[in-house]
Amino acid sequence: MARVKDDYRALTGPQKAAIFMLSLDDAQSSALFELMDDEEIRELSQIMSNLGSVNSKVVERLFLDFADQLSSTGSLVGSYDSTERLLSKALGEERVAQIMEELRGPAGRTMWDKLGNVNEAVLANYLKNEYPQTVAVVLSKIRPDHAANVLGTLPENFAMEVVIRMLSMEAVSKEILDHVEKTLRTEFMTNLARTARQDSHEMMAGIFNTLDRNTETRFMGALEERNRESAERIKQLMFTFDDLERVDSSGIQVLLRQTDKGQLSIALKGGSESVKELFFSNMSERAAKIMREDMDAMGAVRLKDVDEAQAAIVSIAKQLADSGEIVIAGQGEEEQLVY
Structure with missing residues (x-):
């Protein structure tokens, strides 16, 4: 019979992950398994099956540490920056840029598709600081209805300068298009994704919302003792x-x-x-x-x-x-x- 695990400090990272998965209900654990590849599922399943009994205090300590770290430092959550650094060690700069563009929103197959899914006020706020000729190129490449909304949001005098350039614009060379796309990718899309990233306290509030009432009360009380500021912020977001x-x-x-x-x-x-x-x-x-x-x-x-x-x-x-x-x-x- 597997021995009872009663020393939290002796647990490995994979063992903690296994305990966490076993503590969730079927719907939540299934959702997490769907995000894993076959090798991760096999490894985690093997550890879960050999875990044996786990002391209830160990389980509670695991969840408290998880809540505390996620709320205060976010150290348990991967970020776009850390992912990009990791990819940069194995892939070329151009390939990494392409992958990160897909990871960062908004949705769309090409850069122009993505711009079509950006709120017109957000896009206009960025474009108003660009040269009218650059804005003309951008508006000529996105959907007419979206271009019209962006144009209507720009300052009137600036918008008219853009219109004049669109009327006189000839075929845009591939080099210019590539340059505009690269600028949009490295400046606008990156900043857009960064500002839209979910706050760790928001994520924790979502997790606490799914806990049963007794567990939520117990965890929140313990978190208040260790990090009252984070506990109060989570309460406000729940x-x-x-x-x-x-x-x-x-x-x-x-x-x-x-x-x-x-x-x-x-x-x-x-x-x-x-x-x-x-x-x-x-x-x-x-x-x-x-x-x-x-x-x-x-x-x-x-x-x-x-x-x-x-x-x-x-x-x-x-x-x-x-x-x-x-x-x-x-x-x-x-x-x-x-x-």
């Missing part, structure tokens, strides 16, 4: 079922149309009274009465089931906010969409 109070009535009605009623009944069992009233007040009187009766008939419900139902509804709410179908008000004076 979005819970009770935060749905920040959705207005029209948004709740949209959410109701997208939500399974049985799942909502379970979720509301663990919700605050104000959230329950928010949902009931946006139903017909008959529908609210039926749901209340269904909730009463359920009796006691497992906390795990409530957490899963609430997480599913929060996920739907976030998707609706991302698509602009509902608005989730931010704390303070401003309102913002939750991403």
Whole structure:
């Protein structure tokens, strides 16, 4: 029988990874396995199968260290810069640049396709500092509708200079196109990807959001003792079922149309009274009465089931906010969409 592992310091990196995978539910571990190659899966599976019993304190220490490092330093998360440095040791400069261009957004097969997926205000803000002739070349290579939106966002006098050059522009040589593409790749796209990169606290908030309530409370309490500043920032970024109070009535009605009623009944069992009233007040009187009766008939419900139902509804709410179908008000004076 494999010996019980009770010394966290004696664990190897692969053993920690194996414990982490075994601690996740099936959906989460499956999602991670899909990101691994066959060799990584074989190696990790071998370690998992030979791991034996692991002390619960070791598991908790592993998750606390993971949360602490990710929240404070991000040392567990690979970055574009570290990936580029690693590739540079094995590949040529041009090949590395091509690979990193694909890794960094936005999506698109060519540079001009990628520019077509950049917000017009963002693109215009960059182009207004370029020569009008360069801007004319760029706008001539992207979709007409997107070029029109960018042009309309540029300062009027500058935009007119660009129009004049586009009207008189002849065929652009390959050398000039290559130079413009290289500049866009090394300056604009790199900076765009860097500014869009997700903050480590945002990633940690997403992870904490998927933990069951007891585990989240335990981890958050321990993190507060070790790094209160990071713990508070994660709390601010987390979005819970009770935060749905920040959705207005029209948004709740949209959410109701997208939500399974049985799942909502379970979720509301663990919700605050104000959230329950928010949902009931946006139903017909008959529908609210039926749901209340269904909730009463359920009796006691497992906390795990409530957490899963609430997480599913929060996920739907976030998707609706991302698509602009509902608005989730931010704390303070401003309102913002939750991403």
